[in-house]
Amino acid sequence: MDSPHGGPAALRRRIAAWRKKELPTTQLEALRRAGSGVHELALVVERRRDELRASGTHPWDVDPATASLFLATWNARALHALGSELLSSDAREDPRTLGFVPSVTYRQVWSLLEPVGQWIALARRAEANPDLWIGSDADLPSALPTLLPVRGGPRKHIRGLLAAGDALDNLCEQQLAAVQAAGRPPARHTARLARIQELFAQARASLHYAQGLWNPELGRDLEQVLFGHLQPALVLHHHLGQYLAMPELVVAYRTGYPARR
Numbered sequence: 001m002d003s004p005h006g007g008p009a010a011l012r013r014r015i016a017a018w019r020k021k022e023l024p025t026t027q028l029e030a031l032r033r034a035g036s037g038v039h040e041l042a043l044v045v046e047r048r049r050d051e052l053r054a055s056g057t058h059p060w061d062v063d064p065a066t067a068s069l070f071l072a073t074w075n076a077r078a079l080h081a082l083g084s085e086l087l088s089s090d091a092r093e094d095p096r097t098l099g100f101v102p103s104v105t106y107r108q109v110w111s112l113l114e115p116v117g118q119w120i121a122l123a124r125r126a127e128a129n130p131d132l133w134i135g136s137d138a139d140l141p142s143a144l145p146t147l148l149p150v151r152g153g154p155r156k157h158i159r160g161l162l163a164a165g166d167a168l169d170n171l172c173e174q175q176l177a178a179v180q181a182a183g184r185p186p187a188r189h190t191a192r193l194a195r196i197q198e199l200f201a202q203a204r205a206s207l208h209y210a211q212g213l214w215n216p217e218l219g220r221d222l223e224q225v226l227f228g229h230l231q232p233a234l235v236l237h238h239h240l241g242q243y244l245a246m247p248e249l250v251v252a253y254r255t256g257y258p259a260r261r
Contacts, residue, residue: 013098022100028087028109035080035116041073041123049178059179060247061186068126068134070245074175075142076119078168078241082234083112085167089160102154108161111145141242141249144235150227155216158223161230162214165207168237175244176200185247192247199253200240206233 048066052059059070086109090101101109126132134140150158176196179185185193210230213222243250 010099013096013100022097022102023106024100025087025106026099028083028101028106028113031110031113031116032080032084032087035076035083035113035120037120038073038077038080038116041120042077044123044127045070045073049182053182058182058185060182060189063130064133065126065130067246068132069123071134071140071242072119072123072126074171074241074245075238076116076123077171078238079112079119079145080116081167081171082164083109083116085164086112086157086160089163090156093156093159102157104148104150104153105157105160108148108157111148115145140246141239144238147227147231147234150223151220155218158218158226159214161234162211165210165230165234165237168234169204169207172200172203172237172240172244175241179244189247192243192250195250195253196240196243196247199236199243199250203233203236203240206230206236 048069049059052062052066059066062070086105087101090105091098122134122137126134147161150161179193184190206229210226210233213226213229218226239249239253243253
């Protein structure tokens with residue numbers, strides 16, 4: 001029987017990867033495993049929201065440490081979801097090089113997964129310290145790691161980014177639903193909720209348009225059009241999760257794209 005680390009099938013995958021100049025995913029998988037603590041953090045946030053609901057407190061009317069917990073957890077989950085989906089998508093799209101990815105995918109996944117540990121640590125600090133304010137440690141809203149240019153890159157990388165967009169969109173929808181399920185927000189945030197809902201519609205429309213442009217024979221010019229819709233969609237989704245944790249952050253949103261820091 002062939003094993004993941006040896007045998008004829010593994011040898012064929014290594015040869016195929018060598019021909020395509022792909023890189024082994026060993027270190028990326030280590031980052032993904034180390035970041036799996038985001039799932040436990042999601043349960044911590046869910047329990048905190050249940051406590052708020054039981055006390056009649058809206059999640060937008062909380063102390064700075066709780067808001068910091070929500071925001072740091074979102075950033076950790078969002079980055080982990082994006083990086084993980086890029087890895088999983090490559091494995092689905094090209095099983096012949098399972099365990100290897102193109103250089104552009106490697107660098108993109110690394111840039112997404114490497115900061116996850118910092119956000120997990122910040123979330124845990126906010127959980128433990130009722131006086132913590134995340135704004136003392138990070139610029140808000142935090143920026144999405146730079147999306148690498150796709151021009152001339154492998155088609156499966158673009159396919160992976162589109163799949164990662166779906167993963168982030170689903171997370172964002174869950175966050176919005178949790179806020180809406182909490183009932184009417186404090187009066188000072190009413191207009192901010194409407195703005196966030198509007199921006200979510202914008203981000204989703206841009207993502208769906210990019211996905212509608214996809215086909216395996218995508219030409220270089222259309223590839224750039226696709227990326228021109230996909231990139232702002234991912235950036236805005238990433239920011240929206242932060243706005244749903246701290247709605248006051250949305251006030252600074254004025255242009256067609258969130259400010260990069």
